[in-house]
Amino acid sequence: MSIISRRELLAKVGLAGLAVTINREGRAQGTEHEDPEHHQGEPGGVTSESAEPNYLFFNREEAKFIESAVARLIPTDENPGGIEAGVPNYLDKQLGGAWGAGERLYLSGPWQPTRPGLGYQLPLTPGELFHTAVKAINAELTTSGQPFWEMSPEQQDDYLHKLEAGGIDLNGVPSDIFFTQLWGMTIEGFFSDPVYGGNKDMVAWKLIGFPGAYASYYDVIDQHGINFHRDPTSLGQSGGHFMPDPNIPASSPHQ
Amino acid sequence: MATVMKEVDIVFVGFGFGSSMVAKELVGTGLKMVGLERGFPRYTSPDFQSPEIHDELRFAVRKAMMQDNVREAITLRHSPDQSALPVRRWGAFLPGTGLGGSGVHWNGQTFRFQEWDFVWKSRMQDRYGKKFLDSLDLTIQDWGVTYQELEPFFDRFEYLAGTSGKAGNINGKIEPGGNPFEAARSREYPTPPLKEQYNGALFRKAATDLGYHPYPQPASNLSVAYTNPDGLKLNACVYCGFCERFACEHYAKASPQTIALPILLRSPNFELRTQCQVTQVNRDSSGKKATGVTYYDAAGREVFQPASLVVLSMFPFNNVRMLLLSKIGDPYDPQTGKGAVGKNYTYQTVSDVWSYFDQDVNINPFMGSGAIGTMIDDFGGDNFDHGPYSFIGGSYLLAAYTGGRPIETHPVPPGTPKWGKGWKDAVIKHYNHTGHILVHGSSMPTRRNYLDLDPTYRDAWGLPLLRMTFDFPENDLRMNRFCSDRGLEIARAMPGSKGVLATPRQRPFDVTQYQSTHNSGGAIMGTDPSTSVVNKYLQSWDVPNLFVLGASAFPHNGTYNYTGTLMALNLHTADVIRNRYLKSPGPLV
Numbered sequence: 001m002s003i004i005s006r007r008e009l010l011a012k013v014g015l016a017g018l019a020v021t022i023n024r025e026g027r028a029q030g031t032e033h034e035d036p037e038h039h040q041g042e043p044g045g046v047t048s049e050s051a052e053p054n055y056l057f058f059n060r061e062e063a064k065f066i067e068s069a070v071a072r073l074i075p076t077d078e079n080p081g082g083i084e085a086g087v088p089n090y091l092d093k094q095l096g097g098a099w100g101a102g103e104r105l106y107l108s109g110p111w112q113p114t115r116p117g118l119g120y121q122l123p124l125t126p127g128e129l130f131h132t133a134v135k136a137i138n139a140e141l142t143t144s145g146q147p148f149w150e151m152s153p154e155q156q157d158d159y160l161h162k163l164e165a166g167g168i169d170l171n172g173v174p175s176d177i178f179f180t181q182l183w184g185m186t187i188e189g190f191f192s193d194p195v196y197g198g199n200k201d202m203v204a205w206k207l208i209g210f211p212g213a214y215a216s217y218y219d220v221i222d223q224h225g226i227n228f229h230r231d232p233t234s235l236g237q238s239g240g241h242f243m244p245d246p247n248i249p250a251s252s253p254h255q
Numbered sequence: 256m257a258t259v260m261k262e263v264d265i266v267f268v269g270f271g272f273g274s275s276m277v278a279k280e281l282v283g284t285g286l287k288m289v290g291l292e293r294g295f296p297r298y299t300s301p302d303f304q305s306p307e308i309h310d311e312l313r314f315a316v317r318k319a320m321m322q323d324n325v326r327e328a329i330t331l332r333h334s335p336d337q338s339a340l341p342v343r344r345w346g347a348f349l350p351g352t353g354l355g356g357s358g359v360h361w362n363g364q365t366f367r368f369q370e371w372d373f374v375w376k377s378r379m380q381d382r383y384g385k386k387f388l389d390s391l392d393l394t395i396q397d398w399g400v401t402y403q404e405l406e407p408f409f410d411r412f413e414y415l416a417g418t419s420g421k422a423g424n425i426n427g428k429i430e431p432g433g434n435p436f437e438a439a440r441s442r443e444y445p446t447p448p449l450k451e452q453y454n455g456a457l458f459r460k461a462a463t464d465l466g467y468h469p470y471p472q473p474a475s476n477l478s479v480a481y482t483n484p485d486g487l488k489l490n491a492c493v494y495c496g497f498c499e500r501f502a503c504e505h506y507a508k509a510s511p512q513t514i515a516l517p518i519l520l521r522s523p524n525f526e527l528r529t530q531c532q533v534t535q536v537n538r539d540s541s542g543k544k545a546t547g548v549t550y551y552d553a554a555g556r557e558v559f560q561p562a563s564l565v566v567l568s569m570f571p572f573n574n575v576r577m578l579l580l581s582k583i584g585d586p587y588d589p590q591t592g593k594g595a596v597g598k599n600y601t602y603q604t605v606s607d608v609w610s611y612f613d614q615d616v617n618i619n620p621f622m623g624s625g626a627i628g629t630m631i632d633d634f635g636g637d638n639f640d641h642g643p644y645s646f647i648g649g650s651y652l653l654a655a656y657t658g659g660r661p662i663e664t665h666p667v668p669p670g671t672p673k674w675g676k677g678w679k680d681a682v683i684k685h686y687n688h689t690g691h692i693l694v695h696g697s698s699m700p701t702r703r704n705y706l707d708l709d710p711t712y713r714d715a716w717g718l719p720l721l722r723m724t725f726d727f728p729e730n731d732l733r734m735n736r737f738c739s740d741r742g743l744e745i746a747r748a749m750p751g752s753k754g755v756l757a758t759p760r761q762r763p764f765d766v767t768q769y770q771s772t773h774n775s776g777g778a779i780m781g782t783d784p785s786t787s788v789v790n791k792y793l794q795s796w797d798v799p800n801l802f803v804l805g806a807s808a809f810p811h812n813g814t815y816n817y818t819g820t821l822m823a824l825n826l827h828t829a830d831v832i833r834n835r836y837l838k839s840p841g842p843l844v
Contacts, residue, residue: 073674079683104318106328106343108712117765118331118340157675164673183674191661192312208686210621210661213306215495217622224453225617235306 053089053197057096057127062134066091068149072156073186080203082190090189090198091130100127122173126181133178136170137163195236205232213237257549257557263287263526266548266562268533268577269569271356272818273804273825275515276415277566279485280829282522284837289560290519291531291550294353299512303359303502305495311660315500320360322350322570326715329572333726333763335589335703341712341720346767348602348774349500350570354529355511357570357772362499362625362657363475363508365418366815367409367823369636370402370438375811378637379647391647391730393699394599396810399782400791400827402438408826409819410441413473416509417481417489418819419626420444420473434470436632449478449492454618454690455629457610458654461748467631472653473819474626475509487514496658498625508625528552534716536565536581536801545801551716563840564800564832568825571807572600575706575777576721584788584797587705589724595788597707599700599779600723601812603771604650604731604760608742610690611668611754617687620659628655628693631745634738635814636697646730649814650696650738652745661686669756690749692742694759696735698775698812701728706777726764735760773817778807780824782844790844792836793828799842802828 055063067088074082082088094100102125114121124132141147141159148156162168164183166176189198191205193213199205205212212232220226265281267274270292278288297303313319322345330339351357371378376395379388388395412418422443423433448471451459455471462469476492483489492507506513519525530553537546537559547561567574578584578596585594612618630653632638641647658664666689667681709722727735739759746755781787784796793808795801806812806821813820831843 074679075676077676077679079679081679099317102325104324104344106324106341108341110711112338112340114340115337115763117333117763117767118342119346119767120343121340160674186674187665188312188316188662191665192316193310196312205661207683208661208665210659210686213309215305215309215497215621216493217495217619218450218491218493221452221494221619221622222450224456226619227617228619228622233306235310237306 053086053092055092057092057100058088058134061138062131063088063092064147064149065134065138068156069160069182070186072153072160073183074190079207082186084200085190085203086198086200087186087189090192090196091185093197094185094188095127095130100130101125120177122177124173129173129178129181133170133173133175136173193235195234202232202234257559260558260560262547262561262563263289264562265289265564265566266560267291267566267568268536268548269293269356269567269573270354270511270527270529271351271568271570272358272511272515272822273568274566275355275358275511275519276412276822277568277804277825277829277832278525279515279518280826281833282518282525284833286524286837288525289562290525290527291533291548291560292354292527292529293532294529296354296527296529297359297502297512298516299502299504299506303504303512305504308501308504309495309497311497311662314360315660316662318345318349318500320351320353320500320502321345322352327720328712328714329721329723330709330712331723331725331766333724335724339709339722339724342766347765347770348772349769350573350772350774354527355516358510359502359512360500361510361818362816364626364628364816365413365416365420365473365475365819367438367440368402368813368815368817368820369638371637372811372813373398373400373402373405382637383641383647388647391699392701393647393728393730394702395700396599396779396781396786398791398810399780399787400824404791405823405827406441408823408830411826412819412822414445415483415485415514416475417445417477417483418473418475418509419446419449419478421448421471423470432470434632435468436635436638444473446478446481449474449476449624449627450494451629452622452627452654452656454620454656455627455654457690457749457751458692458745459629460750461745462631462652464748465745467633467745469629469631472626472628472630472655474624476503476625477507477509483514485514485518487517489513492624494622494624494627496621496623496656496660498623498657531558532716533577534580534718536567536577536583536798538581538583538798543798545798564802564836566802566804568804571774571805572706572721572723572777574803574805574807576708578778578788578803579708579721580718583795583801586707589703589705592702595779595784595786597705597777598786599776599810600704600706600725600774601698601700601776601809602725602764603698603773603812604696604727604735605770606694606735606739606760607758608692608694608739608746609666609668609756610692610746610749610752611685611756612688612690612751613753614684614688616751618656618690619687620656620664620689620691623656623658625657626655627657628653630654632814634741644733644737646733646737648697648699648731648734650694650735651814652738652742653693653695654691655693656691659686666691668754690746690752692746694735694738694742695771695814695816696731696738697814699728699730700776700811704728727760727762732760732762773806773812775806775809775812775817778803779810780808781810790842792831792843793824794843800840802832804828
């Protein structure tokens with residue numbers, strides 16, 4: 001098993017735009033079709049499944065920030081974290097989709113600064129918010145000499161705490177508002193159904209014991225304290241529960 | 256130029272629980288009825304089936320069944336001297352949309368307000384004195400209808416819904432196992448209580464030890480299969496844990512889809528039109544008679560639907576907005592106190608208590624149902640003497656996990672870091688080992704909390720948004736604090752509790768944090784046309800052929816979830832329309 005650095009891989013495949021994930025052991029992986037030898041049962045349990053998503057929304061620099069931030073927000077330790085769960089992919093697909101474009105967001109002006117308890121008042125869609133904030137973060141940190149992804153974990157945590165505390169202006173986005181969105185969507189990406197691109201293989205549900213989308217507990221709910229272990233199920237799996245009643249017509253009476 | 260439809264006898268604006276049940280009660284009269292719903296049609300099959308419906312992100316977090324803020328938001332400010340900002344995303348409350356409205360995704364929690372709720376001002380004055388009451392600076396009023404008048408309609412709704420519960424007071428006789436504080440009912444619930452959760456059983460033990468009276472929460476998610484008086488069948492709940500914000504795939508939740516639409520859609524005299532946005536109630540030149548409503552259909556065409564009787568049955572604050580947009584009645588002015596439309600807007604005062612257990616106590620919160628609680632009413636309403644205290648009203652204390660959906664439910668003890676390894680470890684450690692008690696309390700009206708039209712922000716049809724001016728009165732924060740402390744005592748006494756946390760309600764009102772969707776008032780009922788908008792039959796004082804259903808009629812909001820009570824008022828109205836109004840249209844009071 002050969003180990004190559006990210007730079008060597010980039011040079012090898014001649015694609016400067018290829019985004020590559022640095023896993024926690026510092027080894028590079030490309031996408032499967034580029035370099036198949038890296039995806040055969042590597043020690044440490046990192047498989048091709050953890051490889052880079054196809055980013056449709058984040059550019060390469062944004063993706064690097066997001067991946068490094070997620071790796072601190074829900075770190076990998078003896079348990080899988082946000083990276084294994086595919087949270088960056090979830091964020092990418094949500095922000096690049098209808099939600100990111102402003103679904104369900106009242107976007108008419110005039111614009112007034114928010115006040116306690118009155119919620120989000122910026123004229124930015126979630127997608128615009130992320131692009132604006134992350135670009136500003138990357139620009140500022142690159143200028144000061146150390147991009148976020150090159151900091152140590154402790155330095156990264158410090159920086160995230162600073163964002164969280166507010167007071168940093170990210171090209172118009174207050175950093176605490178950006179942090180709140182990032183953290184909220186990270187939780188979503190960790191715990192939502194895998195069909196949305198996060199919670200890969202239901203790792204997060206397995207960690208807490210949430211059984212997932214198949215849900216019918218009539219026979220066990222009154223067995224108080226029962227140690228309920230069942231592999232979780234996702235919307236993406238077949239075998240959804242349906243309880244037919246022969247007396248109720250299967251089709252809508254309106255048709 | 257508006258298309259003019261053929262005249263009908265009744266047009267319903269908004270087709271949720273209120274409209275659908277009232278319309279159903281009028282089937283068989285031969286009346287031609289049209290129901291107008293802004294949202295989409297949807298039915299148990301195929302639209303509510305699992306596993307697709309068990310999608311926390313889509314329905315609970317993204318709020319797929321709720322009013323679309325892009326088209327219609329509201330604005331909010333905390334007091335009349337401030338400017339209002341748009342509520343750009345829902346948070347604290349989630350107004351529903353679509354056929355069936357909130358009746359599709361409600362939790363099925365079915366209560367009756369207390370006898371004295373309907374004579375609240377008289378009762379408070381008699382018990383505590385005018386001086387005490389005046390010192391609280393609340394604008395409470397009597398409702399103009401009594402519990403006794405409504406009792407048959409509470410009963411009717413519960414039997415149509417198949418509500419599962421245990422009576423605590425049948426005709427004055429206290430029954431063991433039920434709520435000894437409840438208003439007297441004429442008979443037992445139609446189906447027995449739901450199974451009890453572990454969280455509820457632990458609460459029951461603690462509450463009993465402390466001398467309180469725990470009882471099972473009344474649930475319109477049924478415990479057993481049931482055939483209602485209309486011959487409609489409901490199934491037993493399977494405790495899937497995807498109730499509020501979700502639709503029921505099992506026909507186990509009472510909703511317009513299960514207990515009203517099957518009858519309505521069979522009736523040749525009823526027509527449903529969806530994707531129709533009503534923008535105005537039209538009146539004749541006298542201003543005292545409604546001639547019908549104007550709406551925009553799915554293709555954006557303007558349509559006028561003439562009708563002899565107009566029934567508004569939208570989400571409560573949307574009813575108020577419709578009256579204001581249509582210029583019906585005098586808008587309330589907080590400076591002068593004059594005018595009634597928009598007055599006495601109220602909400603619900605809620606907070607949480609948590610109890611942390613060891614790893615061997617498996618709470619299994621995901622085994623849930625919408626109304627599966629074990630609760631006490633010892634501190635509800637006026638069930639206790641408020642003499643020593645400086646507030647009126649009260650809260651019930653409820654132990655219930657309606658589900659354990661992890662994006663929104665991952666409790667951690669105080670002191671846990673907000674993110675990172677410490678947060679993750681705490682979530683793993685506590686997710687399945689934490690108890691919860693909800694403190695759910697009344698909401699008192701003040702002269703400064705009200706609804707009107709926003710001067711600046713508009714909806715997708717170019718009409719002014721509703722402006723909500725609201726913050727919690729001191730009275731309610733004191734009440735919540737008191738009840739939260741009682742909840743904390745119970746949480747500590749839950750067997751195995753190793754730690755507790757309470758988060759009493761604070762000011763300012765935070766519209767980003769979910770609390771309750773029991774927005775009420777603004778088109779209140781009463782006996783005096785100068786201080787109310789509708790009479791005891793929910794008939795407009797200004798326009799006798801206009802009825803305004805639902806919780807917009809509440810002069811205050813009581814301790815309990817209000818669906819049962821608003822449905823009793825609605826069925827009372829249906830009864831008077833059927834038996835009195837049609838024979839001789841005109842003011843009923």
